[in-house]
Amino acid sequence: MKKTMVLIGLFCSTMVFGQETLLERQAAKTKEKIKQRAENRVEQGIDKTLDKTEEEIENGIKDGKKQKKEKDSQSETPVSSEGKSETNREGGAASNTKPTSKSADNPEFKVYSKFDFVSGEKVLGYDDFTGVPVGDFPLEWNTNSSAEVVRIDQNEQRWLMLTADGYLQPDFISNMPENFTIEFDVLTRYKSSNILAYGFDIYSSDNPNRDLSEKYLTQGSFQFTWSGCLENAGYVIYEGGEEMTKNEGLIVPPLKCPDDGNMPAKVHFSIWRQKTRLRVYADGLKIIDLPRAFSPTRKYNAFKIGSHYMNFATADDKDLFLISNVRYAEGGQDTRSKLITEGKLVTKGILFASNSDQLKPESYGVLKEIATALSENPAVRVKIVGHTDSDGEESFNAELSKKRALAVKQALISEFKIEASRMETDGKGENEPTDSNATSVGKANNRRVEFLKL
Numbered sequence: 001m002k003k004t005m006v007l008i009g010l011f012c013s014t015m016v017f018g019q020e021t022l023l024e025r026q027a028a029k030t031k032e033k034i035k036q037r038a039e040n041r042v043e044q045g046i047d048k049t050l051d052k053t054e055e056e057i058e059n060g061i062k063d064g065k066k067q068k069k070e071k072d073s074q075s076e077t078p079v080s081s082e083g084k085s086e087t088n089r090e091g092g093a094a095s096n097t098k099p100t101s102k103s104a105d106n107p108e109f110k111v112y113s114k115f116d117f118v119s120g121e122k123v124l125g126y127d128d129f130t131g132v133p134v135g136d137f138p139l140e141w142n143t144n145s146s147a148e149v150v151r152i153d154q155n156e157q158r159w160l161m162l163t164a165d166g167y168l169q170p171d172f173i174s175n176m177p178e179n180f181t182i183e184f185d186v187l188t189r190y191k192s193s194n195i196l197a198y199g200f201d202i203y204s205s206d207n208p209n210r211d212l213s214e215k216y217l218t219q220g221s222f223q224f225t226w227s228g229c230l231e232n233a234g235y236v237i238y239e240g241g242e243e244m245t246k247n248e249g250l251i252v253p254p255l256k257c258p259d260d261g262n263m264p265a266k267v268h269f270s271i272w273r274q275k276t277r278l279r280v281y282a283d284g285l286k287i288i289d290l291p292r293a294f295s296p297t298r299k300y301n302a303f304k305i306g307s308h309y310m311n312f313a314t315a316d317d318k319d320l321f322l323i324s325n326v327r328y329a330e331g332g333q334d335t336r337s338k339l340i341t342e343g344k345l346v347t348k349g350i351l352f353a354s355n356s357d358q359l360k361p362e363s364y365g366v367l368k369e370i371a372t373a374l375s376e377n378p379a380v381r382v383k384i385v386g387h388t389d390s391d392g393e394e395s396f397n398a399e400l401s402k403k404r405a406l407a408v409k410q411a412l413i414s415e416f417k418i419e420a421s422r423m424e425t426d427g428k429g430e431n432e433p434t435d436s437n438a439t440s441v442g443k444a445n446n447r448r449v450e451f452l453k454l
Helices: 017-044 048-070 107-111 335-342 361-376 394-416 440-446
Strands: 122-127 141-143 147-151 158-162 166-170 179-189 197-203 220-227 232-239 242-251 265-274 277-282 285-290 302-308 320-330 344-347 382-387 423-429 448-453
Touching: 122 440, 158 166, 166 320, 179 197, 179 302, 197 265, 232 285, 242 285, 302 320, 335 344, 335 361, 335 448, 344 361, 361 394, 382 394, 394 423, 394 448
Parallel strands: 382 423
Antiparallel strands: 122 320, 141 166, 147 158, 158 320, 166 302, 179 265, 179 320, 197 220, 197 302, 220 232, 232 242, 265 277, 277 285, 344 448, 382 448
């Protein structure tokens, strides 16, 4: 049963009477819908499988927190006898077994067939919270609320979980260039019987720490909000203290949680700025494309994301908001001309699942650009070379890099009809780093794919 839409005024500059009335009205409708849902479940019986899954989610977080108290090897990144981290920073723990190959069939990849997003090439900030002990707060973040790193159901993936109303702010997203991308995964669940909203802001501030708690950023900001676990969303743009434009009627299906919010929704957001233009995607679906979202004379230097009205949740009906895999990068390179005219293209925008050659669906836009360049120049042949960071065993990384290069070739053949005879593949593993492997940003820059014109 659908919950009634709750739009929290999109953080407007003043909470006028009409908006307060809307909140009260929608809150009452939401509570009534929740009450009806509860009554239906009593009549129909509770799905035991669903209950088990929900319990696993809760227990997974609780079990992850035990690591901090136990101080065992699971609370930190495992280290091999050779002293090398066994964590693969592309989404989970590495192993000494052979890399998994799943590139032959990836239905999720095909869902992104209209995805034109191209990740920025120079990684300026990256955080998947690997190495942060469960229960701690990461050093490169700020908050005006309460949050901690958790793991779900013993999965190696770490998340930063917001436990009360407020915002999370990555310090490494600052002084934004004219062309940049921000990507992240969020996990949300709306299980309480109260109003709830999530949102993120890109804004200009002379004091980001002070404005972390500010809801009404009217001097220069883009603010996006969606209702708790519903497909209803909207945005507002402020400039010089005035509301420039807004749209409170967006419908974004990926944001909707299964089973009326009892089960969480995992969504990958992709944000792309090109000078004044802004594009926002949710799971590959373009939901915003504004040619004049940013002022050409204003310097944007802060990003925050968070939740409102989570404080109404209870221990038995807990709302969830978690974030991970945050990637901030500078864009700008012309993929087509760089490959053809310079004879070499290096991209960090082709991403893979952990310990495998399975392409992440958000890589589609970069691959499409490369395929277009090859299609427009049918005489050009290329060598595709994969590279990894230094996490894991050297032999493992060498094989993984070769498999990933082959996966790229196969995608160009199957998805974009590029002839196999025009492409060769190779892998260098961790042996040719272009950045330091001592930091998460350096590792993200070292994980790359090269295209060399033959």
